[in-house]
Amino acid sequence: MKHNRIHQQFLELIHRHQSIIHKVCFIYAKNSSDREDLQQEIILQLWKSYPSFKGDAAFSTWMYRVALNTAINQTRRPGLVVDSTSTPDVPYDPADSYHLSEEIQILYRAISRLRKIEKAVILLWLEERSYEEIAASIGITVKNVSVKLVRTKEKLAEIITKLQ
Amino acid sequence: MDLEHMKTAWKKEKSFEDKSLTEADIKAFLHKKSRDISRLFSVGLTFDIAYKGIIGLSFLGILLLFSGNQHIILMVAAILLGLICTIIYQWRLIKRVPGTGASDPVIRTTLENKVLFYHEHYIKSLYVGALSNSLIILSGMFYYLYFKYGEIRPFQWDDYLVLAVAIVIGFFVSAIAQRAQFNFQIKQLESCLQEIDEDTITTHTIREQQNKKRQMIRLLLLAIICGLLVLAFLIFR
Numbered sequence: 001m002k003h004n005r006i007h008q009q010f011l012e013l014i015h016r017h018q019s020i021i022h023k024v025c026f027i028y029a030k031n032s033s034d035r036e037d038l039q040q041e042i043i044l045q046l047w048k049s050y051p052s053f054k055g056d057a058a059f060s061t062w063m064y065r066v067a068l069n070t071a072i073n074q075t076r077r078p079g080l081v082v083d084s085t086s087t088p089d090v091p092y093d094p095a096d097s098y099h100l101s102e103e104i105q106i107l108y109r110a111i112s113r114l115r116k117i118e119k120a121v122i123l124l125w126l127e128e129r130s131y132e133e134i135a136a137s138i139g140i141t142v143k144n145v146s147v148k149l150v151r152t153k154e155k156l157a158e159i160i161t162k163l164q
Numbered sequence: 165m166d167l168e169h170m171k172t173a174w175k176k177e178k179s180f181e182d183k184s185l186t187e188a189d190i191k192a193f194l195h196k197k198s199r200d201i202s203r204l205f206s207v208g209l210t211f212d213i214a215y216k217g218i219i220g221l222s223f224l225g226i227l228l229l230f231s232g233n234q235h236i237i238l239m240v241a242a243i244l245l246g247l248i249c250t251i252i253y254q255w256r257l258i259k260r261v262p263g264t265g266a267s268d269p270v271i272r273t274t275l276e277n278k279v280l281f282y283h284e285h286y287i288k289s290l291y292v293g294a295l296s297n298s299l300i301i302l303s304g305m306f307y308y309l310y311f312k313y314g315e316i317r318p319f320q321w322d323d324y325l326v327l328a329v330a331i332v333i334g335f336f337v338s339a340i341a342q343r344a345q346f347n348f349q350i351k352q353l354e355s356c357l358q359e360i361d362e363d364t365i366t367t368h369t370i371r372e373q374q375n376k377k378r379q380m381i382r383l384l385l386l387a388i389i390c391g392l393l394v395l396a397f398l399i400f401r
Contacts, residue, residue, distance in 0.1 A: 073201070101177060
């Protein structure tokens with residue numbers, strides 16, 4: 001009975017905050033199949049971690065942390081390798097269900113060339129999360145966040161300029 | 165390039181707000197299996213425990229077939245004891261697999277836990293698992309000799325050579341294949357750790373520990389293979 005209530009509560013919360021999953025998958029997945037795998041993994045990890053969510057932070061903050069943690073910990077098996085760092089150009093997949101503006105499509109192409117941690121830093125910056133929050137999510141100091149953010153933004157701006 | 169302009173576009177983007185995932189979709193995802201490396205560790209260990217159980221049964225059969233041969237009884241007893249010890253070791257290891265469920269997951273900690281578990285524990289277990297293949301070859305040889313000759317005849321040098329080569333190949337094929345697969349995946353996690361903080365003490369410590377563990381494992385393997393060969397020589401001479 002109690003389990004059913006928690007299950008239902010979880011489903012409602014995920015349904016309500018699903019934009020976080022969409023954003024993380026948008027940043028980390030390379031195509032629709034990748035996106036579905038990542039969505040599944042994030043939801044599974046959220047469900048496993050849900051009993052330990054104490055409500056100290058906002059649900060959306062906690063959800064970001066779990067989702068990013070899952071995306072970064074995703075590994076590809078041998079034979080299915082497409083390393084984002086070595087991909088020369090990742091064209092935007094029009095088959096994707098997102099109907100994005102041209103600017104966001106350019107942003108997607110640029111972000112897809114960043115490394116995994118850089119992607120996390122940029123996503124949290126786009127979402128206007130505080131330096132303290134970014135530092136706590138990644139496990140680095142606030143000073144380090146500021147250095148990483150400056151470097152990543154420079155890199156991103158450079159890529160966008162090349163793409164435009 | 166003005167990134168603030170991009171940030172504004174990001175905030176205005178409405179497609180992320182679409183509720184494309186229904187509650188039924190979310191429910192369906194909950195019934196699927198995780199592809200996380202932690203689950204691969206657990207599945208690998210569980211599979212190997214089951215495999216060792218089957219090997220144990222096959223050696224019990226050998227014990228019954230050669231119940232009059234003291235040498236073989238001693239050898240099989242030693243193997244069964246070894247199997248029980250490795251099963252206990254792997255069973256305990258399953259409980260130490262870095263899991264999920266942290267209340268406040270930190271990316272660096274999760275990555276470090278997985279990388280350290282692999283280098284400190286799982287690699288050893290891969291070699292212990294690879295030994296299962298050598299034992300299967302050994303037990304197969306016993307059954308073959310029993311059903312063909314009804315006894316174990318004294319071995320010639322070339323018999324030892326063939327047996328040793330088969331055991332070593334069985335061991336290394338399994339160990340190399342599994343290590344290659346896991347190394348490929350662990351390197352992806354390690355590159356994330358390096359990206360987080362490239363030249364820190366933590367990363368250096370992990371590398372130093374990895375090198376020490378590798379040396380220890382090589383020595384342990386050499387000792388196990390030598391031990392098996394000496395045991396076989398003493399029994400069949």
